[in-house]
Amino acid sequence: MASPDNGPGNAAMAMPGARPAPKPKHAAAHHERPAPLFGRAAVPFFTPGVIVIAAVAAAGLVVLGVRLFFGLGAVTNLDNQYPWGIWIGIDVATGVALAAGGFTTAFIAHVLNHERYHVLVRPALLTAMLGYTFVALGVCVDLGRYYNIWHVLMPQMWQGNSALFEVGMCVCIYLTVLYLEFMPIVCERFRGHVNLPGLLRGLNKPVETLLRLLDNTLGATMNFFIIMGVVLSCAHQSSLGTLMVIAPSKLHPLWHTAILPLQFLLSAFAVGLSMVVFESLLASRSLKRKPEMSVLSPFARMIPFLLTIYFGAKVIDMANRGTWQYLQTFSLRSVSWSVEVIVGIFIPVAILLSHKLRRKPAWLFSAAAMVVFGVALNRFNVFIIGYTAPYATKPYIPAWTEVLLTVGFIALLVLIYRLFIFMFPILPEEEGAKHA
């Protein structure tokens, strides 16, 4: 356990080695060094809510078992008309978008070097790492021949024409980069006090050496990985939008456009920042910590501008293609598009442009949650609602088992996230918390 005597560290510790560590300074000193929550959190790890979440996760894993033994047909409503369902539309497409907090925060805090936001880097990194891990898991569950996933990496099977290949390759490398970016946090947690029990005691020294080597190597190269992470993210966030461009006769014109990749990228920027705010406020509430408004309010200042650019790319394209006409009829699609724009863009922009509202946790939380909802709905629209199967005789409605697996995976992700913030130095030590 990190001892409270560690004292205030400097905020550059957010990602050790990310840059030549500046000397501790007053500007950053109001945020304390990140530390594991075990032993200092105001709440225990297990609460009734956590137990419910664990039960949901377990139920999801049961569905996973059924899928593995009896096939996709046994647990999904997928058919020859609807080859992709919510496992792709939510677990993968929405998952990737909502994990965008990792690279957007890394960009702001490390590339632009806004020191005050370093405190947000670790939670965002953890979300991205776990988020992408679950995206990969989600893909594997949906793949008919998941055991062939390694084929994507084999040069003789590379297929540069496929947007999916680009997504797969980038996600694969980015996941590796995320694990590497997280390693210094693991090193920080264990380095200097590796204490394996019993027979493993002999390994203490080698593990210690390994951690030191790893920490030093990564420390020297971290900037490379940070930039690489941003580049890879821009590449696959946009290519995820290219995926459905190949089906012009199936994807509704409200969403089908040649600039879908650009729209996906722009919305990823906005939702990335919103997820960081959303999660931070959610975690504060769950862990009975003081919301980090001094950092979150100015951070959220950027969201309305990003949303406006995204909206611009949406309307200009719309005017260009004359697709306004589809909004004049009342249908599931026109409603879904409108909700996406009104709830996901208009209202949060209005809230976040207000200096006053931005500083109130409830308003900030609502605005961030609406952006998250809006972009998630956009992905759902592109992959599910807006998809017309030319010969379908009935619409695709996910089976309850499909829903349970998706919800179960999200629950599992939340559990692991909680475990990690209890185990590893992710969240900053609060002032006052040490007396709790």
Added chain:
Amino acid sequence: MVTRREFLKYTGAAAGTAALVATGAEASTGKTHLDPERIGVLADLTLCIGCRRCEWGCANQNELPHGTLQSYDDQNMLKEMRRPDEAQFTVINRYPAPAWREQPLDVKVQCYHCEKPACVSACIVGALEKHPKGPVLYDAWKCIGCRYCMVACPFQIPAYEYDNALTPKVMKCTLCSERTLKEGKLPACVEICPREALVYGKREQLLELAHERIAQHPDRYHPEVMGEHTVGGTSWLLLGDRPATEYGIPELSDQSPAVLTETIQHGIFRGFSGPLMIFGLLSVLMKSSTDKRKPGESDDEDGEDHHG
């Protein structure tokens, strides 16, 4: 343990992707690997009597579940508007006779083997390939089962074995490539057709034949051959008495949907210039922002209150 050598490995992989993507770009800019003598099938739908023997011949050839030839005499099936699926690679659907003609139109449905197939362009591992001789072929060994080919196919043809837990396959017509390309035989459906409604041959010659028939019987045929230009052309060519959209073919462009996506992909990733440029730009940004912000300097631009 991560070393610089491993970074280089990734960079190498990236460069490899760049090279590969560049090759793909050439393919999409007009060069073709297709044989000018490539084969196809002309289906004169006006000659079809809906006997469904082709369905039996196909199932028999591809070892799909099927009954006796007699069991296919059931003409009621024609009205059900079936689709090819994992157990049946071809089906016949019957469309009512138009006012000006006595016979209904019986339409054979199967994979049309596009000239520039969206499924091939979509496939993440190259499990689907357009053979230079015409057929679009599937390699189950490479397949990872992502079903993006099914999303991409404008005709909604590839079917999937959802109930196979371990080794599900994408299922569709192979243009009997085993018979046609290797043994020099006719496709099973063509061979069994009693009306010669199906003609197997070189695509170029089949197009000529189709246009000859249209010219000779302009009253009998709709003047457009489905598959001559549809989605950039297909190996199967359909001659009908009405526009293709009136016998179950979706409204489709004359350009393959793969052209747009490949243009986007190669536009962004050509020679890896896009990503490399961003990488360079970010490096410069990072360097300058580090130099600019001297330790001890606050980075508040607007002085927004951060004490509360």
